[in-house]
Amino acid sequence: MSAAHPHYTEEHQAFRQSLRRWVDREILPHVEAWEAARAFPRELYAKAAEIGLLGMGFPEAYGGVPMDPFHVIITCEELARAAAGGLSAGLMSHSIGLPPVAHLGSEALKARVIPPVLAGEKISALAVTEPSGGSDVANLRTTARRDGDHYVLNGQKTFITSGMRADFITCAVRTGGEGMGGISIVVVPGDAPGLARTPLEKMGWWCSDTATLYFDECRVPAENLVGEENMGFMGLMLNFNNERLALAANAWAFAKVAFEEALGWAKERVTFGRPLIQRQAIRHKLVDMQADLLATQAFLEAVAAKMKAGEQPIADICMLKNHAVACMEHCAGDAVQILGGAGYVQGAKAERIYRETKVIAIGGGASEIMKDLAARQLGW
Amino acid sequence: MKILVTVKRVTDYERKVKIKPDGSGFETEGMNFVPNPFDEIAVEEALRLTKEHGGDVVVVSIGPNDATQQIRQALAMGAQRGILVQAGELDSDAVARVLQKLVEKENPDLVLMGKQATDDDANQAGQLLAGYLGWPQATFASKTEGLESAEEKAQKPGVKVADGWASVAREADGGIETIKVQLPAVITTDLRLNHPRFASLPGIMKAKKKPIEEIPVASLGVDITPKVRVLKYEEPPARLAGVKVADVDELVNKLKNEAKVI
Numbered sequence: 001m002s003a004a005h006p007h008y009t010e011e012h013q014a015f016r017q018s019l020r021r022w023v024d025r026e027i028l029p030h031v032e033a034w035e036a037a038r039a040f041p042r043e044l045y046a047k048a049a050e051i052g053l054l055g056m057g058f059p060e061a062y063g064g065v066p067m068d069p070f071h072v073i074i075t076c077e078e079l080a081r082a083a084a085g086g087l088s089a090g091l092m093s094h095s096i097g098l099p100p101v102a103h104l105g106s107e108a109l110k111a112r113v114i115p116p117v118l119a120g121e122k123i124s125a126l127a128v129t130e131p132s133g134g135s136d137v138a139n140l141r142t143t144a145r146r147d148g149d150h151y152v153l154n155g156q157k158t159f160i161t162s163g164m165r166a167d168f169i170t171c172a173v174r175t176g177g178e179g180m181g182g183i184s185i186v187v188v189p190g191d192a193p194g195l196a197r198t199p200l201e202k203m204g205w206w207c208s209d210t211a212t213l214y215f216d217e218c219r220v221p222a223e224n225l226v227g228e229e230n231m232g233f234m235g236l237m238l239n240f241n242n243e244r245l246a247l248a249a250n251a252w253a254f255a256k257v258a259f260e261e262a263l264g265w266a267k268e269r270v271t272f273g274r275p276l277i278q279r280q281a282i283r284h285k286l287v288d289m290q291a292d293l294l295a296t297q298a299f300l301e302a303v304a305a306k307m308k309a310g311e312q313p314i315a316d317i318c319m320l321k322n323h324a325v326a327c328m329e330h331c332a333g334d335a336v337q338i339l340g341g342a343g344y345v346q347g348a349k350a351e352r353i354y355r356e357t358k359v360i361a362i363g364g365g366a367s368e369i370m371k372d373l374a375a376r377q378l379g380w
Numbered sequence: 381m382k383i384l385v386t387v388k389r390v391t392d393y394e395r396k397v398k399i400k401p402d403g404s405g406f407e408t409e410g411m412n413f414v415p416n417p418f419d420e421i422a423v424e425e426a427l428r429l430t431k432e433h434g435g436d437v438v439v440v441s442i443g444p445n446d447a448t449q450q451i452r453q454a455l456a457m458g459a460q461r462g463i464l465v466q467a468g469e470l471d472s473d474a475v476a477r478v479l480q481k482l483v484e485k486e487n488p489d490l491v492l493m494g495k496q497a498t499d500d501d502a503n504q505a506g507q508l509l510a511g512y513l514g515w516p517q518a519t520f521a522s523k524t525e526g527l528e529s530a531e532e533k534a535q536k537p538g539v540k541v542a543d544g545w546a547s548v549a550r551e552a553d554g555g556i557e558t559i560k561v562q563l564p565a566v567i568t569t570d571l572r573l574n575h576p577r578f579a580s581l582p583g584i585m586k587a588k589k590k591p592i593e594e595i596p597v598a599s600l601g602v603d604i605t606p607k608v609r610v611l612k613y614e615e616p617p618a619r620l621a622g623v624k625v626a627d628v629d630e631l632v633n634k635l636k637n638e639a640k641v642i
């Protein structure tokens with residue numbers, strides 16, 4: 001990519017170069033061991049903070065640094081080289097945990113919560129989904145009742161990324177009546193009395209911790225309320241577009257990594273006297289994958305350009321997420337097929353990426369929900 | 381203290397360079413360029429020294445206009461300002477003469493340079509510069525404590541400066557030799573002096589606004605007539621396929637009569 005690229009400036013390229021070397025040194029040598037251990041070290045957050053990765057998109061006053069959607073794409077693309085979605089999700093869990101605080105929180109709450117997270121000293125997570133439902137946010141059941149200087153929480157949250165380790169859990173709770181008008185957001189400290197957590201074993205994303213959280217008369221200081229009582233629903237919605245753009249960028253980036261592994265293999269692997277890539281069945285597959293990747297990239301950059309210009313193209317973002325997920329399913333599936341046995345055993349990037357397609361198809365807005373939302377946004 | 385650091389624009393060491401068909405140079409089309417890795421170590425050391433003793437780091441590159449990218453990277457790491465001497469390909473002697481002029485203009489307390497650039501591996505400019513300036517030199521600076529030490533983790537400089545002298549640990553064949561040089565001096569950096577920091581995103585944003593002075597080489601009045609002429613570049617011969625030998629006798633015979641190594 002030259003400096004004259006329509007979307008990527010010289011500063012974008014400098015960031016990419018720095019991040020790529022950081023991933024080479026701090027992540028690639030260790031990622032297999034972290035996957036096996038089902039965790040990456042907590043120190044990685046501080047290292048990520050040093051190069052500005054955690055501060056991206058947050059106010060400079062709290063230790064952040066301005067960015068545009070292309071920084072998000074670069075970040076997803078470079079982190080994806082580790083082919084471990086759990087690492088990307090766990091390391092960046094604050095990118096969904098902090099925005100409600102940054103958008104709606106009081107000055108005091110922002111000053112207390114945001115800087116230590118951006119410095120990599122504390123971990124932030126977002127807790128919305130419950131055992132009784134995920135996509136149906138407006139009907140969540142965890143309650144918080146006011147008791148003097150505290151809110152008292154009762155209920156459960158599940159599938160929470162960084163849920164086991166988080167020091168600040170940005171939690172959606174019901175403080176009022178039914179529906180979206182009764183929802184508030186509180187920041188639950190990791191050591192709040194009455195909070196219990198259990199880890200979940202997953203199909204993929206092994207090195208990120210995922211948890212179910214139990215609130216049993218859990219007491220949270222009232223000053224941890226984010227914004228106003230019963231006004232939390234909007235705060236949750238505000239960041240969905242950014243989250244979904246990042247998920248689409250991730251899906252595309254992982255698809256590319258799987259494709260590149262398969263391409264390399266097809267050039268090397270000789271069967272019946274010729275490299276795989278000379279076989280029509282294989283080369284056609286690879287061309288289809290490449291075409292899918294290029295189309296997805298073009299879609300991704302077009303939506304990112306709109307968002308950079310200040311638009312919130314919700315329907316586009318929904319369709320983009322689904323399109324990118326389909327690209328990932330296509331490329332991961334065919335990459336494993338091309339790799340054959342080598343793609344089925346652990347150690348191949350494609351093997352892991354294949355196991356991690358579903359989490360992106362379900363998380364951050366399931367494909368079916370994305371379609372419904374897109375149709376509604378289009379006025380159908 | 382004021383430190384002048386050099387940063388050369390070199391081809392990316394992670395990519396294979398292609399020689400032009402006529403052997404006159406390298407293909408630059410599609411090549412990625414990076415700061416010379418030894419120079420990044422020099423920038424890092426300068427930043428640590430000024431953090432400890434106060435002062436400014438000035439980054440100098442001699443090269444094409446695009447070398448501002450490499451200067452910006454050093455500015456993103458934390459250096460205060462940059463100087464680009466706009467010039468074509470110069471040999472080590474011309475580089476040293478150009479730097480001599482800049483040193484006379486800038487009056488730094490210390491010049492830090494990579495021990496060599498990874499493109500031509502000449503390993504001469506630092507030594508020549510010290511010679512032309514009449515300054516002491518300490519080459520191949522390393523870290524006594526090593527790269528896994530607590531000092532390195534705390535980002536302490538390996539070059540120790542006190543009372544107008546710099547103490548420099550040098551990698552020698554039998555171990556580490558420590559010498560003291562009086563400042564101002566020229567110090568060149570070896571691989572095991574420090575782990576350079578990464579340019580951070582906030583650093584990259586700030587670097588956009590830091591000044592880079594552009595100086596055409598002709599305006600310096602330096603004799604840059606080449607003393608070294610490059611006749612031709614060529615690839616090393618491709619490695620031939622191996623052969624299997626039946627027994628030790630055949631191996632010895634081949635080593636003696638074909639390879640002529642025993």
